[in-house]
Amino acid sequence: MSHCDCEKDIYLPESATLLRKERMTEWEDLFEFKIDSGRSLGHMPGQFVEVSMPGIGEAPISVSSSPTRADTFEMVVRNVGNVTRAMHKMTVDQKVGIRGPFGTTFPVDTAMKGKDILFICGGIGLVPVRSAIQYVFDHREDYGRVAILFGAKNPASRLFTEEMVEWGKQKDVTILETVDRRDEYWSGIEGVITTLIPLVKMDPKNTVSVICGPPIMYKFVIVELENYDFDPGSIYLSLERNMKCGVGKCGHCQINNLYVCQDGPVFNFADIEDIEEAI
Amino acid sequence: MKVKKLEKSALDAWVDDCIAQGNVHGVQAQDERFVFGPIEKAADLCLGYDVTILPPKKYFLPQREVLNTYSKDEGFTSVVDDEPFVLFGIHPYDMVAISQTDKLFEMDNPDIHYLRRRENATLVVSDIESMSENIFAGSMGTATVDDGFDILLTNIGDAYLVDVRTDKGEALAASISDAPDASEDDLRKREEVQQKNREEAQRHKLNFDPAKLPEILSKAYKHPIWEERAEQCHSCGSCNLVCPTCYCFNVCDDCDWSLETVERRRIWDGCLLNDFALTAGGHNFRRHRASRYRHRYLRKGEYVPGKIGEIACIGCGRCVTACTTKIANPVEVFNTIAEDSE
Numbered sequence: 001m002s003h004c005d006c007e008k009d010i011y012l013p014e015s016a017t018l019l020r021k022e023r024m025t026e027w028e029d030l031f032e033f034k035i036d037s038g039r040s041l042g043h044m045p046g047q048f049v050e051v052s053m054p055g056i057g058e059a060p061i062s063v064s065s066s067p068t069r070a071d072t073f074e075m076v077v078r079n080v081g082n083v084t085r086a087m088h089k090m091t092v093d094q095k096v097g098i099r100g101p102f103g104t105t106f107p108v109d110t111a112m113k114g115k116d117i118l119f120i121c122g123g124i125g126l127v128p129v130r131s132a133i134q135y136v137f138d139h140r141e142d143y144g145r146v147a148i149l150f151g152a153k154n155p156a157s158r159l160f161t162e163e164m165v166e167w168g169k170q171k172d173v174t175i176l177e178t179v180d181r182r183d184e185y186w187s188g189i190e191g192v193i194t195t196l197i198p199l200v201k202m203d204p205k206n207t208v209s210v211i212c213g214p215p216i217m218y219k220f221v222i223v224e225l226e227n228y229d230f231d232p233g234s235i236y237l238s239l240e241r242n243m244k245c246g247v248g249k250c251g252h253c254q255i256n257n258l259y260v261c262q263d264g265p266v267f268n269f270a271d272i273e274d275i276e277e278a279i
Numbered sequence: 280m281k282v283k284k285l286e287k288s289a290l291d292a293w294v295d296d297c298i299a300q301g302n303v304h305g306v307q308a309q310d311e312r313f314v315f316g317p318i319e320k321a322a323d324l325c326l327g328y329d330v331t332i333l334p335p336k337k338y339f340l341p342q343r344e345v346l347n348t349y350s351k352d353e354g355f356t357s358v359v360d361d362e363p364f365v366l367f368g369i370h371p372y373d374m375v376a377i378s379q380t381d382k383l384f385e386m387d388n389p390d391i392h393y394l395r396r397r398e399n400a401t402l403v404v405s406d407i408e409s410m411s412e413n414i415f416a417g418s419m420g421t422a423t424v425d426d427g428f429d430i431l432l433t434n435i436g437d438a439y440l441v442d443v444r445t446d447k448g449e450a451l452a453a454s455i456s457d458a459p460d461a462s463e464d465d466l467r468k469r470e471e472v473q474q475k476n477r478e479e480a481q482r483h484k485l486n487f488d489p490a491k492l493p494e495i496l497s498k499a500y501k502h503p504i505w506e507e508r509a510e511q512c513h514s515c516g517s518c519n520l521v522c523p524t525c526y527c528f529n530v531c532d533d534c535d536w537s538l539e540t541v542e543r544r545r546i547w548d549g550c551l552l553n554d555f556a557l558t559a560g561g562h563n564f565r566r567h568r569a570s571r572y573r574h575r576y577l578r579k580g581e582y583v584p585g586k587i588g589e590i591a592c593i594g595c596g597r598c599v600t601a602c603t604t605k606i607a608n609p610v611e612v613f614n615t616i617a618e619d620s621e
Contacts, residue, residue, distance in 0.1 A: 009357040010388045011346045011530075011543075054349040055534040055541045059559065081559030097355055215562055242558045244530060247388040251527030251550060254574070255564075257582035262387065276500055277564070 010247045013052045013097025018090050024076055025157050028124065029088055030064070032074045035098060040071040043101035045108055045131035046238055046266040050246045051075070051083060052097030059083035060243035060261070063101065064127045066134035076127040076159065102246040104266040106132040106210055106236060108139075111268075115208045116144040118200065120221055122151045122193050122213025126159050128238050128265075129212045137170055147174040147200045151193030151213070154179050155186045174200055193217060194224045204229040212238040218279045222269065235269035239278065280449055282461040283441040289458065290432075290439045294321035296454045297365055304338065305367030305403075306331055318367065326368050326434065330411035330595060334373050334523030335366055336380065339396045342547050346392060346530065349541040359391055363399045365451060368432075371424035371476075372416040372593040374404045376523035378427035382587045383526060392545070401447045405432040406469075407476050413596030415610050417480035419489050421593045423473045435468040482596065483610035487617050489590045492580040499616045500573070508612070509569035511604040512551070518575065518598035518607045519549030524583070524591040527555075550574050576612055 020032040035041060041049070041063065048062040059081060065074035079088045087096070106112065106129075117136060121129050136143050148167065152158045158177070168175045176196045178189040189195065193213065209230060211221055218237060225235060241253035243261040253260035255277045258267075272278040285293060297303050298318060305318040306328045313328040315335050345358045369377070377397075384393040404424060407416075416422040424431075429448035433440045440461050443452045461469075487495075519525045529548040534541050548555065551572065556565040565571050583591035598607040 007391065008389075009347070009359070009391055011390075011392070011545075012357050013347075013355050015354050052349075052355070052543075054355075055532050055538070057532050058530060058543075078560075080561075084559065097349070214560075215564075240558060240560075240562070241564060242556060245528075247390075249384070249388070249390060249526070250529070250548070252529075252548070252556060254556075254578075254582075256577070257585050277570070 011099070011245070013050070013058070013099050015095050016098045018092055018094050018096065019072060021090065021092060024159055027080070027157070028076050028078050028159065030074055030076045031087065031090070032065075032072050033096065033098070034072045036095070040067070041073045041098075041101055043067055043073065044105035045135045046106040046128055047101035047103050048128070048243065048246075048265060049075075049098050049100035049102065050243075051087065052099070053083050053086040054097065056086045057083050058097070058099075058244075060102075060246060062128035062131075062238070062265070064130050066131050066138060068135055068138040076124065078124055099246060102243070102261055104264055106238075106266055107208070108132055108135045111234075111236075112136070112208045112210075113142050114144065116202055116206050117146045118202050118207050118209040119146070119148045120193060120197070120209060120211045120213070121149065122217040123153065123157065124159065125212035125214070125217070125238070126150055129210055130160060130163075132210060133167065137167065140170065144206065145172045145174070145202070146170070147176070147202060149176050149193060149196040149200065151178045151180070151196070154181050155183050176200060192220070194220050197221070197224045197228065204231070204234070207234060209235045211235065215240065222279070231270075232273050233268060233270040237267055237269055237272075238265045239267060240265070280443040280452060280456060282466065283443070283452070283455055283458040284461045284465055285439050285441055285455065285458055286437075287439065289455070290441075291321035293452075293455050294318070294324055294367065297451060302362060302364040303367065304364060315366070315368075324367055326405045326432065327408045328368070329409045330370070330414065330597065332597075333521060334376060334595065334597070335369050336376065336523050336526070338364070338366060338400060339377070339380065339393050340526055340528070340547075344392065344545050345542045346545050347543050349543070350539060357391075359395050361395060361399065363401070365401045365403065367403045367405075369402055369404045369428065370407055370595075371404060372414075372419070372421040372595050373523050374402065374424045374427050375421040375589075376593045376595075377402070379524055379583070379587060379589055379591060379593075380526055381427075383583070386586070401430075401451050402428045403430045403432060403451070404428040406434065406472055407480060408434050410479055410482065411596055411600075413482055413599035413608075414480045414594060415483040415485065415596055416594035417477050418483070418485035418610065419590065419592060419594035422477045422480035433469045433472055435465055435472060438465075440465055440469050480594070483599070483608060485610050486614050491617070492590055492613060493584045495613070495617050495620050496577055496581040498620060500577070502616055502619065504612060504615055505569045505573040508606040509567075509572040511606045512568045512572050513603060514551050514553050514568055514571065515603065516549030516551045517601040517603065519551055520547065521597035521601045523593060523595060523597070524579065525549065550578070576609065579609065580613065
């Protein structure tokens with residue numbers, strides 16, 4: 001029997017305090033946390049943490065802010081399960097448990113460097129990608145053109161609307177939005193997210209695409225990108241699964257042999273296009 | 280220590296001595312079947328058993344265990360089980376399963392809850408004395424085992440051989456250090472017992488070398504057998520529950536009545552259960568029975584072998600017995616796929 005030299009308990013959360021909570025939409029709130037020990041989270045864009053609401057449970061939540069911004073970190077959370085429902089009832093100064101960060105990152109320091117970047121986000125898919133968008137804008141000179149395509153169900157469910165205005169003021173940035181169903185005030189584009197792809201003229205040979213959205217979105221977006229000669233190796237996706245333990249043990253997040261919590265959540269499409277359960 | 284030879288009465292005396300000194304668990308009869316549980320006297324230990332209902336996995340990954348506690352004052356605190364214990368009568372195939380699970384809980388992110396229990400355990404393996412109705416360990420190369428344990432017991436007819444392999448084993452066997460050494464003839468008898476076990480532990484017979492399983496299964500994702508068999512699957516998870524190499528788990532919080540303290544518990548889970556891959560948004564990534572049924576076999580024969588280099592089905596046959604609709608026999612599944620892949 002081999003010995004466990006490591007005394008670290010991989011399931012033990014550390015305490016963090018809620019500094020700020022903001023209503024984003026009817027269903028989503030933004031939370032800003034600081035780890036009580038004073039350490040910064042140490043994450044990179046695309047990673048997630050396990051958030052504990054004591055007595056309720058633990059859930060995987062992606063980090064929505066860039067590590068370039070502050071010693072605190074932000075998450076945007078949809079009120080959809082036991083843990084997130086409890087989070088939505090929180091008030092400032094309340095505490096949660098945090099484990100992580102876990103998982104792979106968007107390749108902001110590798111494959112994306114020097115390239116034009118095409119961000120394609122559906123709904124709360126914008127939440128983890130926002131971390132990468134902020135990171136890119138904080139190192140603006142390291143990247144080429146930036147296009148952000150964002151699709152929401154309806155105008156009321158759009159996220160980061162004020163921040164998106166600021167992003168749009170940056171140099172060489174194109175932002176296109178669409179909604180599945182317009183309302184009386186929406187004068188913009190109506191339709192699914194793929195309708196935006198022909199509208200941005202990106203050079204497929206010099207572009208890295210970053211995609212995040214509901215499961216159904218990936219198939220259609222990838223077909224459309226491939227129609228425009230984007231190489232599978234230039235496409236990165238963040239996949240959702242039930243990352244229960246975050247450390248590659250519990251089995252809930254497996255896609256065939258891959259553990260999304262460790263091998264993902266960010267995958268290069270070339271690595272998973274032949275894996276049946278992935279997309 | 281050389282291999283010792285103990286008459287049955289001397290073996291019982293040694294077991295009673297172990298019980299007097301510490302926390303001893305082992306195989307005992309429960310109605311018509313056998314279980315691992317605390318042993319109060321040597322006479323309760325059944326080394327002649329065929330198979331236990333649950334594998335000894337429960338000693339390292341209990342059905343429920345507290346991982347940590349939370350209170351407002353103390354915050355989160357780790358709970359790690361630290362009590363030494365002895366486990367008597369593990370069959371070789373179950374020992375192979377324990378060694379596999381050791382690797383999985385130690386690699387990448389070591390799990391101190393599992394590993395600490397494992398360090399605290401002294402494992403006494405006993406060679407199989409009677410074959411269970413569905414055993415196929417002989418087909419999987421796990422009817423006998425040569426490492427991982429602290430002591431190996433073998434019934435050679437008129438006596439037991441006690442083969443001590445580790446320091447922990449030495450400590451447990453200290454009181455029999457003066458017992459007679461096994462003779463060349465005794466060791467030859469042991470080899471005969473083991474050879475016979477390798478041949479006879481094949482109530483179901485795999486028609487090919489199990490080492491070929493990952494290769495064969497890697498091309499079987501779309502084989503019709505998954506749909507055909509899953510038609511009969513109740514998604515009850517019995518096959519997961521009795522499997523010595525299944526280790527998937529769920530974690531849930533239990534709050535006490537005062538709402539002051541919380542226990543965070545790890546409980547067994549099973550990939551055949553309907554909501555195993557369900558996410559909070561309501562999307563179930565393995566919604567179809569066939570996809571869950573397939574996942575279990577690919578995990579045993581392809582995915583886990585990709586991680587640890589060993590086939591994660593050890594041929595105990597418990598799933599064959601436990602399955603209420605008789606669709607769980609891995610040998611039938613693997614043989615069918617292998618035949619079709621030729």
